[in-house]
Each structure stands twice: as C-alpha cells, then as structure tokens.
Amino acid sequence: MSETTVTPDKPITVDEQEVAPGFIGQNTPRKEDRRLVQGEGVFVDDVRRHGMAYVHFVRSPYAHAAITRIDVSKATELDGVYGTLIGEEVAAETDPFFQIAPPPGGDLKDYALAVGRVRHVGEPVVAVAAATRELARDAAELVEVDYEPLEVVLDMERASDSATTQLHDEVPNNTIWQGNFDYGDYDAALAEADKVVRIKRLHFHRFSSTPLETSGAMVEYNRGTGQWTIHSNNQFPGFAIIMMAPALKVGMDKLRFVSQDIGGGFGNKICTHPQLVAMCLMARKLKRAVNWTEWRTDQHTANSHGNERLFLDVEVPVRSDGTMLGFKARMIDDCGAYTRYEPLGCIIWAQVTPGCYRWRNVRVDFSQVCTNKSPCGPNRGYSRMQHLWFTERIIDIVAQQLEIDPVEIRKRNYIRAEEMPYETPNGCVYDSGDYARCLDEALKLVDYPSIEQKRADAKSRGKLLGVGIGSTLDSGTNNFGQSTLVNPELQFSGNNEVATVKLDIFGEIVVTLGTTPQGQSHETTAAQVVAGILKVSPDDVNVRAGHDSYWNSHAGFSGTYASQFAVTGLGAVKGATDMLAGQILQIGAAVLGAESTDEVELDGGFVKRKDNPEAALPFMACGAIVNANNAVLPLELREITLNCRYVYVPPHQMPDKERKFGNLTLTYATQIHACVVEVDPETGVYEIVDYGAVDDCGVRINPQIVEGQVQGATAQAIGAATHEIFTYDEDGNLLTPNFYDYHVPHALDMPPLKTAYVESPSPFTPLGAKGMGEGGGAGLSAVASALQDALRGSGGPIVSDSSNPYNTVWDLLRKPEVSRELVEVEER
C-alpha cells in the first residue's frame, strides 16, 4: 500500500508575486451598503417596463403523469390576458437543453416546459401572461390540463431496480451516471488493518439555502436585432448562456444578461435557464417585455434542491491506535427529475476525497439516479458538503466504536501543516492549512477543558450535554476539467474570470467585474485591491454595480459560484489594475520628462517624479490626455488606452480521465467548528448552548466580510442540521413548500456564535487568499457529532442522518439499538 504522506513530485507553485499593499486586510466600509440600507438597490422584480406582462406558471399537481390534453382557451378569453405558452410550442421552437452526462443518462430530454409528461410536483406546464400579477394567476386557474398519473419513483435506493418505472424513456434504470473511483491500494489497506469498522447506511438529506429573494426575470426582445435582454438574478450567466443559446438556436451574443443586486443565491440561482427560455419565448411571441417572479412555494417545490445522498456498505480499515487507512463505500446521489447541472455532483465531491484526513486508500462506487422530486443543483457547499459530512461521521463512529477521544482521533488522522501542499490520493493538491491548530482554536472558543464540569451540571438539571466537532474544507476555484471525468467527450476545462479597469477623461477610475455578486461585497473588495495598487483611496474607485454580459468583462465561466471571487475575480482585478498602473506611469514619465517609468511613482491620485514630488501629473490629466487630447502624445505612446482588460486563468491542467486523477480545484479553506448541545432526554428537544467556528481562508481581504460569511454559512448549516428538510409524501407531494413548514433559523434560533481565524496564505493565488463563502457545512457535522456524544450514555445510538430534528433525536433515545445495528466492528 502507499505511504501515508505524499508530497507531489512537482509541487505546483506560481511565481512569487507582490501582495498588494494598502487596503488588504482592512475592514473597508462596504460600497454596496448606502443604496441597500435605503431600499435603493435594484433587484430583479424592481425592473419595470411600459406595457410589461406578468407571467405565471401553471404547474404540475402530480409527481409523475402523462399530459393528455391542454386547453388554454378559457384563460386567453379573459380580458387583460396577453397569451400563453405550452410544451408543444417549446418543443417546436427550441432544442432540448444540452446535457452534461454521457449517454444514456445524457440522452434525456429537458425543455423549458413539460413536454408530454410531468416528472415532479411543481414542474412548469403552461406559462400565462397578463396585465397584472393577480390576473395572470386568475388566468392560470382557468387553464385545463388533463393528466394520466403514472407510478411515482421516490426511493433513490430502488430507483435503479429493473422493475421500477422509468422517468425518462432514454434512461435505463433511472441511472443518470455510474462510475468507480479507486485510489491507493484499498485491498492492501484492508489486509493490513487491525480492525474493520462497517457502517451499513448513512443518509445526507435534501434541503437548500432558500435565498430570500426568489428567482425571477424581466425579459425584453428586440425584434430588429433578434436579441434578448435578460434582467435576472441568475448567478452564473456564463453557464446559462451556454445552455440557452443552443436551445434557442441563436448565437451567444443574442442573449444579454443583466443584473444589479441579487437577494442571495447560494448556488440555487444557477439553474434557472429553463424558466428563462420560457420567458424569452414569451417575450418574442407577445412582442412585449415580460416579468416572472417566482413565488416562495414555487421556489421550494421546483427550484434547485441540494443533492440527497446515500452512503451504503461503508467499510473503514483501522489500526488499533485509531489511524484510518481509507474507506470503501457505495454512494447513491438523487438528482431529482432532471439533470440540469448534474451529474457534476458525481465528481465535485472528489475535490475533497479524503476530507481533512491522511486517508490514502479509497474505493467508491458512485451512481446518480433520477426520481420524481424537484431537480437538484448546486447548493452552498455543493457535493463536497455531503461528502465531508460523510468523512466526519466516519471519524466519530470509529471513535465511538474504538473508544478513542474524538479530538485525539482527529489529530491522529488530520493532514499536517508541514505536509502542505498535500497531494490527496486522487491528485488534488491541498494548498495550505493547519487543521490541528484550527481545532485547538475551536475548542478554546467553547472552553473545552470545562466540558466535563458542564456535562455534570447539565446532568444535575436532567439534561444530556454533548460536544461535537465538524471539520470541513471549502474547495474553491474549481477546474472545469473535472467534468471530463464524468463525460470524457466534454470540452470544458480550467476556469477564468475577467475584470476591466480604466481611467476616464475626468480621472475617474472605473472597474467592471464579470461576477454576479449576491451579497459577497465584490464592489468593496475589488476597490480595496485597485486602491492599493493605484495608491488612491477605495472611495476613489468606482466599481460598477452588478453584471452585464455586454460589458467587456464577461468570460465563459463568469458568475459567482464555487468559492472563487477572492482568487479569480480579484485575480482579474489585480491583473487589470497592474496593467493600468503601468500605463499611467508611462504617460506620467513622458509628460514629466522622466527617462523611464522607474523614475516616477503613483501617489494619492498623481504620477510623481521620485526625485521631485512637486513634479506631479494628476490622474485627471492622464485620463484627459489619452482619451481626449492624444495628439500631444508621442507616437510610441498612442497605443496606450488606459482601459485595461485582464483575464485571470488559474494554473489548472487536464486531469487523467482513465484514472480519474488530477487537481480538481485550486484552493482549500479550512473550517473547524465545535458545537455544544443540551438534550432533554424526555422529549428529544435540544438546544445548542455554545458554538465556535474557526475559519482559515488564507489572507483575508476584508476580515469583517469574511466573518459575515462565516456567521451566515454557519447559520445555514445549523438550520439544515436541525429543522430544514425537503420531504415528500408517498405521492411525491413536497410537505415543506413554504416558510411555515420549512423552518429556517430565525433570530431566536441562533445559538451564541463565536468565531476565530487562522491565516495560512495560499501559495497558489495572486493575493494569498482563498474562496471561503461555502464553509458552513462543518455545522452539519458538528451538530451530528454533538448529539451522538450527548446520547453516549443513553444506549449509544449512532447519528446516521444529517437531518436531526427533535423527533429524530427522540427516536434515537427511545430505540438506540436500531441505529447501533448499522455499525459493526471486525477485530482482526
């Protein structure tokens, strides 16, 4: 078997680069705030046009049914109704959406509206457009659709049985994708083990971040040019355009994506392309602007859910001292009724194959099935969160079975700081981090040495106290080349992001980004980087709000997703600003009579001669000369534009498709959380009484913003662990279609939350920073871990589900033997 410690033969490094001085690391006030606190942001439903129609979707009441008849005549007779759109029209006017999966999974047909068959409750069947929101809803009520119900497939474990009904005629056994992953030498590890811990079944539940602003769009069609302008809150226009242009049979440039403020995204606003295509068709058909604003119920029933995953027949070879040698498992992922961004979830987890641990031998049989539930898609921590929760469950279950302290067993198995950069068994390179130190800091936050005393105190009050740890990695700046590991025919790889920085006639510094921020403060942090390089104040830097794919700052992967702005977005900003600084120095040197740019410098909005700071050229003059007075310039300087575009491209390489081996992402931020719970053994009701979150995302550009992301991500994880679940009845009806039934954390639900930071700069990124917005998953693990610890003396149940509402805990208390039977230990 392979060695425990592996350092790559050729460590990937980038050239030593100067870290931008000035404003990095400062809590610069947010540029976005002034408009947002005054209600002057522009969200998608705020965009209006004269004569605009409001669209309402008629949605399927069945989880699985054939559509036998659609009659819109009563709806269109209503005064003020402009028109409708049905599946047959969509099928005639568009091609099915491009599929990421190889055949046969990739042969399924997915359109903007249901064509012939519905496959989940809430699936859009007919679009109705009318003069007001209320009227569109009235008219939708008058649309008649006849259905013939079909057998409903909800059980992801049985979906692939040959006897199960197929959702898509083209997809045998409802299996979208299947693949085997084999790293190290699992058989040798098994032979060498002193004990083997087997876990029959672990389950990661279905939920989503449910952004408070639902999805929406305002779409206009320009008949003269055949071009659509799509004002939307889609958070990954690069992907949406790639999906939509071929479906609409037009060139990419016919789709202009515009957004300003977006009310939260968390990945859930990536896969809105079906509704956006329906809107494009409506705008063209009705010859008027159309607005669609999703209802909350629609977001819950038909927008992206996070992937549900089963981990079956898990096997963990262990040495007597608790050193784990790897794991074997069969994993089944449920993507819901359509694939959309899937089956990328089948590979994204592999960015963090061994989690935080020195596990060298891994064997995974991974498959993804479709079921009659809402389609899945990226959700904060996409696919990695599920897998990292699995690795943390392994740790705690093994610790419990072997009676080893959970802190000790983590430290024994953690990858060590001195091993960084660390190559994982599947070729990913963890850039930097110190997991043991982060754990120590997290334990300090919850005053770990006092835990036994607190446990005794809780016991005296009739409560069971438990402490748990969650360790996760937020992998960011992904290498789209990993898509070729699910489909070797795909022509996607690498990553990119664009920024432009210009100096205008009146000396105004203007920045455009290719990103679509949803609260991540891109205007602010971009201004910090620009100001540091140009030696001005962030107040002097005008970062355009939002995104417009017609700006020259749009690239194939533009958008805001996958924890990458601090690397790709700011990498582009830095690159463009460095170019602009060089050009300003050239103009300054020429005007100030310097021999070379070495003799001048930037200072406070001027180019100054180093030997005589009185000889200074204001930026305004630079901008005016180049843009409006350029005949005064010598010919050799006429190529200077002061309008600089830079595409940041990370140093990714193609992975090995055969071995499914390679570096799948550039950076790995660390999160180690510690959670303390008190459980009422009579009811299963529990309270999180203390919580510590430690984050290491390398260089923090703006610590206050980083802390905000940590707090928010943690709150989402705690909500998901305790209450949030998308659950269905036996007919496939979603039981949690609103904020009554789907309980997200309110202010009163939040535990005391303490944070701390470790900074391990990334050696691979322009600013030493790492993406870090998705790091809350540790909370799911920490809560599960704390509950298992609290219930140790109550029959020792195993927490085998990521969803742990009070009734689940009550079940664990009442019948601990049920979950205990999931685990067995083979002594060698």
Add this chain to the structure above:
Amino acid sequence: MIEPVRGLRISVEVNGESHERDVEVRRLLVHFIRDDLSLTGTHVGCDTGNCGACTVIVDGVAVKSCMMLAVQADGSKIETVEGLARNGELHPLQQAFSSFHALQCGYCTPGMLMSAKHLLDNNPEPTDGEITRAIQGNICRCTGYVNIVEAIAAAAKGEVK
C-alpha cells in the same frame, strides 16, 4: 345579483407624502407600495407572512404588508425604508447596519430596519433579548443575525460611527 366591489379609491400618507389611488380591493398593500407607488425598497420574500421582508410601519404598528390589503390602509400613515434617511443623512439604524456589517445581499434589510425602528420607537433602550424578539419575524438567510442584533443595540445606544 349584487356585483362585488372590484375597486376602491384610497388615500394614504407614505413617508409624509399624500397619495390617492384607485386600487383593486384584493391588491396587497405590499404590491400597492411597490407597483403603484414605485417604492421598491419594500421587498417580498414569501407568500405566507413568514419572512418579514415587506415590513412597514402603519400608524405606528409594524406590519407585514403582504398580510394586509391596500384598502385596509385607507386613511393611514405609512412609513417605509425610503423614509428613514433625511436630507441625505442616513438614519442611525441604517448607519449601524453598515458599520456592523449587518447586511450582505440587502434583500431582508428594509424589513429588518423597519422592525428595528418600530422597536426603538417604542423601547429606546432594549436589551439584546428584546432586540432578538423584535426581529424574530424577519428572516435573513445571509448573516446569521449576529451582526444585526449588534447593530440595533449600537444604534439604540448612539454608538454608531
């Protein structure tokens, strides 16, 4: 058969300005504010009165404006987020939200600010517990509420930079 009344003329005072409009009787107050008066700072985040993004103050009472019909507001005085700043000066709560990073995407913020204003109008020196209870009807999916509670407390104490 008696025809149901479909529209009514209402008059309201919003942020000190009088408005008179014909509205459908079923029109929600939030859509009246957003669509008829073009005050788009008040947001909609759910269909069920849970999220509080649409919170405004009607005659001194914090109201989820998606839970009230526009016609029910006839004759009332309404405060929305657009009325908080005066002469270009941010309200102390607005400044505090910015200083304490109590907002990220900003979608819940207008409703959160109006709930906070209602609290401070009626209880100028709230405890943290009272602040938490006052915003329990307002959902934020970005911040985890930590900084929101701190910001409101700081605004109440006049400790805002």
